[in-house]
Amino acid sequence: MVAENNGREARLARQFIAAALVAMAGISSAQAQDYPVRTVTVIVPFAAGGPADITGRIVVDIFSRHLGQKFVVENVVGAGGTVGALRAARAPANGYTILSGHLGTNALAPAFYPNLGYDPQKDFEPIGLTAEYPELLVVRKDFPANNLKEFVAYAKSNPDKLNVGHAGLGSVSYIGCLLLHSAIGIKPTMIPFTGTAPVLNAMLAGQVDYECDPVLGTLSQVQAGNVKALAVAAQKRSPLLPDVPTSHEQGLPQFDIAPFYGVFVPSGTPQAVVDKLADALNKGLNEEAVQKRLADLGAESVEQSRRGPKALADLVKSESARLMPILKAAAEK
Numbered sequence: 001m002v003a004e005n006n007g008r009e010a011r012l013a014r015q016f017i018a019a020a021l022v023a024m025a026g027i028s029s030a031q032a033q034d035y036p037v038r039t040v041t042v043i044v045p046f047a048a049g050g051p052a053d054i055t056g057r058i059v060v061d062i063f064s065r066h067l068g069q070k071f072v073v074e075n076v077v078g079a080g081g082t083v084g085a086l087r088a089a090r091a092p093a094n095g096y097t098i099l100s101g102h103l104g105t106n107a108l109a110p111a112f113y114p115n116l117g118y119d120p121q122k123d124f125e126p127i128g129l130t131a132e133y134p135e136l137l138v139v140r141k142d143f144p145a146n147n148l149k150e151f152v153a154y155a156k157s158n159p160d161k162l163n164v165g166h167a168g169l170g171s172v173s174y175i176g177c178l179l180l181h182s183a184i185g186i187k188p189t190m191i192p193f194t195g196t197a198p199v200l201n202a203m204l205a206g207q208v209d210y211e212c213d214p215v216l217g218t219l220s221q222v223q224a225g226n227v228k229a230l231a232v233a234a235q236k237r238s239p240l241l242p243d244v245p246t247s248h249e250q251g252l253p254q255f256d257i258a259p260f261y262g263v264f265v266p267s268g269t270p271q272a273v274v275d276k277l278a279d280a281l282n283k284g285l286n287e288e289a290v291q292k293r294l295a296d297l298g299a300e301s302v303e304q305s306r307r308g309p310k311a312l313a314d315l316v317k318s319e320s321a322r323l324m325p326i327l328k329a330a331a332e333k
């Protein structure tokens with residue numbers, strides 16, 4: 001009798017563990033084949049209206065059209081995007097919570113947060129690169145400098161007066177200006193916001209002096225003359241702003257950054273789901289209308305060989321290895 005009970009208990013325990021494992025994975029292989037059968041949340045870890053949000057909405061549009069299901073953006077902001085990234089890392093690995101992350105959240109965050117709560121390389125499965133945009137140094141309209149040389153001279157003689165807006169420690173706007181500041185040798189006041197869309201508003205209101213942001217963030221306001229772009233942080237000028245010289249042309253090649261934006265799912269997501277998302281993203285990026293939209297935002301086109309999970313995993317690794325030491329040195333200066 002006791003042996004019979006023990007046998008039944010062991011069987012129940014095994015069934016319980018199996019059910020718990022399926023629940024943890026969040027999806028069975030049959031469900032993975034049918035994916036997606038309900039609305040999918042795409043976490044954008046920064047405020048609405050900025051580069052991350054605009055890029056995340058392009059991703060949502062691609063997935064919705066190619067996978068025949070509703071995909072929606074949820075802006076989960078805070079701590080340079082790491083609040084949203086952590087939420088995505090801890091979500092069930094079932095494809096129903098996706099992260100539209102970037103160089104900061106998915107590669108460099110550990111340089112800034114010793115207790116991050118997730119490992120960008122272990123806790124996420126890459127889906128694919130969406131876009132890369134060079135950053136711009138943009139100052140308020142009445143800032144007393146019209147090029148990088150004048151900016152450096154002003155910044156060096158007025159370091160205490162400068163207010164820099166950024167999207168939080170470890171965000172790409174933070175990282176961009178960190179590279180700029182370390183090249184110049186200044187440490188101005190860095191003011192965190194939940195994204196660079198609110199930074200731009202503060203700059204338009206004259207409350208912030210400047211920011212370093214991927215080109216799409218300020219493009220229309222630069223073109224309208226409401227803020228001034230002093231430098232493209234790249235070797236090549238942007239075709240959208242042909243009159244804005246690069247940092248290299250202006251003698252500050254260390255200010256060079258074109259952060260990637262990409263799609264990630266929690267580690268352990270079934271391969272069938274990863275494949276479906278990667279395929280849909282690839283198809284979307286092949287569309288002429290999507291390519292035009294990204295080009296109009298200042299992105300360089302992502303050629304086929306740089307698409308997909310493996311290429312994004314490699315990019316995360318190589319950008320981490322390349323930039324971590326530079327950032328650590330810049331932060332310690």
Ligand code: MLT
Nearest residue numbers: 050052171172173195196
């Ligand atoms: C944004 O969308 O607010 C920025 O791209 C975030 C950032 O600076 O990392």
